[in-house]
Amino acid sequence: MTETLSNPVFRPIDPYVSAFERLFAAEQDRTPDWISKLRQNGFMHYQELGLPGPDHEEWRFTNISPLASRPTVPILVHTHPPLTMANLQPWLIPGLECNRLVFIDGHYSAQLSEIKSKAEGLKICSLARAMTIKTALVEPHLGRHAQATSQAFVALNTAFFQDGAFIWVPAGLALVEPVHLLFISTVPETGASIHPRNLILVQRDARLQVIETYAQLKEGENLTNTVTEIVAGPNARVEHCKYQCEGPQSYHLAAIQIHQEAHSETVSHSISLGGRLARNDIQSHFAGAGGNSLFNGLYLAGNDQLTDHHTVIDHAQPHCGSHEFYNGILHGRGRGVFNGKIFVRPGAQKTEAKQTNRNLVLSDEAVIDTKPQLEIFADDVKCTHGATVGQLDSEALFYLQSRGIGRDLARQMLMHAFAQEIIDRVGNEPLRDYLDARVQEQLAAIPLPVNS
């Protein structure tokens, strides 16, 4: 593999090289050609791109050097003893009738999964299975949307992914029960890396709600590098919610790539609560006219944590609308990064794009780097963006206190209100209540500033 390099990588010894060679050798005989090619290409791009350094345009504020210097062991064979439903309890959503696919360290657990929905043509299964029995559905899409050529971690995922979810909603079907994808890391060993891969294909006039939860069984250091590709067919509707709640020592990298056909409507919620480093690259591409997309996100970061959202909305077609709302709460020595790119291509007239990023910075040491990036090449468009960075409103705090509410509780109420702006946009009620409760727990754990 190394001979195919066009540019030397910046790291002389890359543990992924030997891991890839092992994987490739092991898979050689039993893997169809197209998958081998996909992997090989992925790995080639990864080697060309190298892990992004601090001089990389898209990684200026997110330093991954602690990640680059740690050992990396892709979990290729699943060895963890089986979990039970009791283990999953914290991440099941009370009152939510749903289909559930569970992945332990990136490997599908049939025993913990449950598919309830039945409909002609509907497919909800593990991607590994779909790749072998539904090749005709998978091959045209897998790896065609996510950008292995420009995103090193997507390339790495493409080289190493073992499993994930495959969802195919046939034309015209409005799936009532959401699909809950639960990715549990057992934190098997230091340096473990897990590369889940999801492919979600929603056909013309169909509807789907899907939830991705990323959690750790116990606190510890591990890397999750996940990629989700979503295709919303003409006039389809997809509501996607990603909930990331791995522990404070975890590294989390995620790419969500949405492809939207004409008049489709997509929603992306991203609730990012933890991790030493959590990076979310969320992108939507309008491939047909008249589409709409809503990006909605909440992020928290405290001591020695960094949460990063990089979004791209590509208005390649006219008459599309996009709305982005991201709220962040940074405390202690926490860092937040928000970068929102909006492209309006030539001819994408009547584009409406709105972007809002609001940040509560609760301590002197907390940092937020926020940057809108609008590149507009059409003239008949409405694009607005705004970012705010502030503290809790002292007048509002005093008002609450003057009614008998203690300062700590008053602070909680104001932080919660700020978080709720985002949570309230989650359409599904049990999910909304669940997320709201988890966020409140996190807020309650934020240490108060001294002298308050």
Place this chain on the structure above:
Amino acid sequence: MLEIKNLMAKVEGKNILKGINLRVKPGEVHAIMGPNGSGKSTLASVLVGRSAYEITGGEVLFEGKDLLALKAEERARAGVFLAFQYPVEIPGVNCTYFLKMALNEIRKSRGLEPLDAVDFLALMKEKMKYLELSESLLSRAVNEGFSGGEKKRNEVFQMAILDPKLAILDETDSGLDIDALKVVAEGVNRLKRPDNAQIVITHYQRLLDYIVPDFVHVLYNGRIVKSGGKDLALELEERGYDWIISAVSEAAPN
């Protein structure tokens, strides 16, 4: 109930209160009047513990205890309430939820069980009726987008729910139309009991037609320069403040 002795306070280096003396007993209604900028709202703010104000002298006893030593929330729990001249908007915090939290925090501090949702709702319904407040208003965020009159009504509604021992109303009448003024004044009067007291800050005699004070005080330049019965308000309505101000200036030229 309340005893203010030679209270002095400044804000941003400027002396605003220059020695206030006032005694309020249970069952009494006191009106405080005075020209713009004389320090009325400052006095109210100092009493409820707004931290922007620095106390430079004097003391305040509430039921015999040092009020100024308490935090804002502790004063509220002790039974002091201010209906603000300019209530703040708190986006995202639901009115009903907020009030329930407030009431239950106060109850907790007194060793009482919290009211459950059903009991609280019943209490709200009762108080809403006589303040003619709509349910839809209370389902919104605290004061957010409320009209001037709605904000004032909401302040008195909060007072009705929290049932303070000492209520200070800072220009609750301003911004109310005539009918609303009547409703609010009646609401305030209903809350009056022999064991609680009210301090009403206003510019207009009109309010005092409905909320009849036992005493009227004139605050000027950080001091109470004249006190009297309810007739003093009528006299002020007729003659303005000039006669009092010139009398003060003669007595103590600056």
